[in-house]
Each structure stands twice: as structure tokens, then as C-alpha cells.
Amino acid sequence: MSDMLALTMGDPAGIGPEITVGAWRALQHGGPSFVVIGDPGILTRAGGTVRVIGDVAAARGVFADAIPVLSQALAAPVTPGHPDSANAGAITASIARAVRLAQADEVAGIVTNPISKVVLRRAGFPHPGHTEYLGELCDMPGREVMMLACPHLRVVPVTVHVALRRALDELDAAAIIRATRTTHAALRQDFGLVVPRIAVAGLNPHAGEGGTMGTEERDIIIPAMEVLRAEGMDITGPWPPDTMFTPAARARYDVAMCMYHDQGLIPLKTLDMAQGVNVTLGLPIIRTSPDHGTAFDIAGHGTADPSSLVAALRMAAEMAVHRNRS
Known part of the structure; x- marks a missing residue:
């Protein structure tokens, strides 16, 4: 298998072109190496030295001197x-093309630049975000799991891109069990953790306070944990959500299973947004992404920080090494 990574274009009107150039400058001599699927002119305008190539194999000899690009034409300037939204087709085509390269073992994994869900939705894109689209592309819809990781914390939200009211309705023991099984397997396969330590967050204040502040812990979360513990997992909780992200608490687990999106993402982004990485677990391919959005407000200003994209590229490469060993 190649150790080259595929990097998608993201929304070309966002900061994707700038952070792509910044990431290449940071990695061009030490790697990991990547090939961009996107518009070469956009990268040139962002200050990059670009070389259009015909296939992934040609990228290795190019990367130290220029950003290798598999050209993906845009529909509008x-x-x-x-x-x-006229460029939505090119944006999603870039993602689909990267997935095909990974499925064919032409690249070791894919890293996705930020997209705008609103921009894509206006063009008829039916998915809530990258994670769900990748599940469909890999013919595994509903099996994908989103993990956010930084050097200080890993979190997995059991419910993801849905309104909070709907997330509470969707939360059940089966969802917790499915997400945790996928997370446990991925931490072993892709992160080299032989016995992952899993902490499960409560849903309610004080993890329900014995049922006086909510019964979801008793009725949903603890029964799910009992099933997982019977399968041999090292699993603790339900932890009170307001205390489980302190430094002392984080030292006791490898991943926090959170009940809804912001319960996990707020502490992670507060701790280290610059090094945060979005990882899709449960797929036959490796996928990471920077843990931020398109930042249209600063696009083109030359001030975008490529740190999260660099971290995403490095994490994808490290995951590939672990997966190849397993």
C-alpha cells in the first residue's frame, strides 16, 4: 500500500487553499506526503508552488518541490x-475521488478540507456532513462514527449532527453500544491501544444524581455499559459531565463517549482547537480532517492557521502505520 495521502479541496472559497499551502510548506521535507484533488489555479493564487500530475504514483517525486495536484475542475470562478453552490458538484466529487483512491489502495488514507454544509445543501446535497457522506461512499451508511482528537483528549459523540431535542429522542442503549464497539475496535486497530480505557459520560447534571435529575443514566446508559463490560471492555461511568474533563480525570481514560455533539466538542475545542482532528471511525478507509470550518470571514487574508490540517495529515499517516501492523 502507498503511504501517500489524498487531500480533498474542501470549499475553494474558504481557507482550504491557504491551509493546504501552509501544510505543504510544513511537511514538504519531512512528510507525510499528500496529493491534492482540486483546482491548481486556486492553490497557485493562495501562494503555492503547484504541479499537476496524472496519477498518484507521480506525486512522490514532486512533493518536495511542489504541491502535487490531481486536477478537479470547478464550475464557477x-x-x-x-x-x-455552483461548485458543490466539484467539492463532493473531490471527496468521492479521494475515497476511490483509498479503496483501491492507491493512497493510505484521505484527509478532507473543510466544507460548508449550507453551501452544499443549497445544491441538493442530502447529507448532514462529511461523516455521513463518507459512510455512504464506503457503502456502510449508519456505521460511521465521529471522533475528535487532540493531544489532550479524545471524544466520541453518540448522537452527532442533529438538533439537541432530536438527539435526546434518538439516544438509546443500542446507539451507545454500537458507537462504543466501533470506537473500541478503532482504538485497537488504528491507534495501537491494546486495552482502550473508555469513559462514558452521563447525560444529565451530576450523571442524574441517582435519578433525581433524570433517569437516562439508569434506564439507558448503565444497561449499555453492562453489555459492553460483559464483552471485556475496560469501561467506566457514567461520569458527571461537568467534572470528567479536568486534567486529573482525563488521565484515567483514553476516550470519552459523550451523549451528544457539544458535550464532547466544547471541551476538546476549548483545550486545543489548533491541534484538534476529526476522525471517522468504522470505515474500511482512514479519514481525518481539521477540526474547524471554512472560515469564510478570513479566507484570502493569508492569516489562516494550518496547524489543525497538519495534525490531521500526521494523524492519518500514523493511523495507517498502525492499521498495516494489525
């Missing part, structure tokens, strides 16, 4: 900070 790009103005930084002003997204155009």
Missing part, C-alpha cells in the same frame, strides 16, 4: 469568502 472563486472569490475568497464568497462561496458559490
